[in-house]
Amino acid sequence: MVIISSSYHRPYSQELELLRILNRRSTLTEKQRNRLKQLEIGLAGEVFVDNKLKPYSEILTVIPDIIMQINHTHIQIDTLILSPTSIYLFEIKNYFGNYEITEDGYWLSPKHNYILNPLIQLERTQSLVRQLLAEAHVSVELLQGYVLFPDPSFTLYGAKQTMPIIFSSQLDSFFKQISSKLHNQFSQQKVIERIDYYRLVSSPFTKLPDINTMMIRPGVLCFFCFSPMTKSSQRTFKCTDCQKIESAQNALKRTYDEYTRIYQDHSTSLQSFHQYTDKQFSYSTIHRFLRNC
Ligand SMILES: [Zn+2]
Structure with a gap:
């Protein structure tokens, strides 16, 4: 089990690594170029959050990049934190620019395209993690999920204070606040064992570029x-x-x-x-x- 320490570096996904190499040695299609950009931006956001968490690595157990299959459903958790008293699940979205939540609850990108509501994705992941906690005999009440937006240029018009969202300016105080040196109130080991039980090595949905169709320099x-x-x-x-x-x-x-x-x-x-x-x-x-x- 990889846990974030002061010297931790988040590994590149197989897909990102391959696209980077192919970008130097071949001509990517527009779709592949966009995918590469999307993966680079996503990784940058995750690394930013990892670095913010490093000072607290002696108090918090921070587990990056968890892919699991629970009840035939795949879930991916960008970062999971076990603090002495709670379990925090983070969905990291490295969006930048002005986004908007409409009155009907739809999410709009800066170009006014509809995007998937990350809070729905968060809720879905949370419900599966609750099941995992119940199996580990850990109270599901300890779980808190947040969508985290690390880019300082990100604005979300229409966001409500009650939404489980953390913006860039709130990151430091949030991590400081959850790093209180209290006695452990649940068995972190049991949670970790259960994660290991459901964990997959890589996402079954990753579609790697077909190199047979590409000219490699x-x-x-x-x-x-x-x-x-x-x-x-x-x-x-x-x-x-x-x-x-x-x-x-x-x-x-x-x-x-x-x-x-x-x-x-x-x-x-x-x-x-x-x-x-x-x-x-x-x-x-x-x-x-x-x-x-
Ligand atoms: Zn050179």
Whole structure:
């Protein structure tokens, strides 16, 4: 079970990682570009909240990114916090700009498009987590759910004070307030065990880009600006654009790492990886590297 500590870094999802690589090595469709942007913005919001929580990691048990299947239903929790006295469930929405809740309760984006009401999604997740708590013999009354908007430029016209919403300006005081050093009033261990029981490794709904339909540009790309690198000496590579230099060993390792992320379901052969590097490494170098992998 991953718990946020002062040195925690939220991992990138498989989908985000793959789209980032493909963005450098291929031409994304408009849909893929939008998806990449959406994932980057979402991650930035989650990382922002993680960093706000780090100072409290000795008091609060903060569990990031939980995907579970309960009663044939999948739920994803951006962040779950076990404080000594309560359980907080956060749905993080990194929206920016002016949003509006109409008198009929519909949510409108800055461009006046209807969007899904995040409070409904929150309620649905909460009801499943209540079930999990009941099974762990922990009072469901301890659960509180909030939709959290970390971007300071986000405004929500029509929001009511009674709505379970936390805005950017309220984050610090909220986290401070829930970090009181009280004795534990419920068994955190029982809750954690129950989460582990229902937990899935990854979301079954993630649809990865189909690489078979994409042209992948071969070569060794710069770690800094992603332009092509070429061999500059026996043991170094140099970027053709920003001129940064990297050891051949590092460049090989990085390129192989990318390669396995793109072709994870395919059998990797010496020859295909050799092609992928645009033949920048000899067969014998690759062979030696793979043997030590
Ligand atoms: Zn470069």
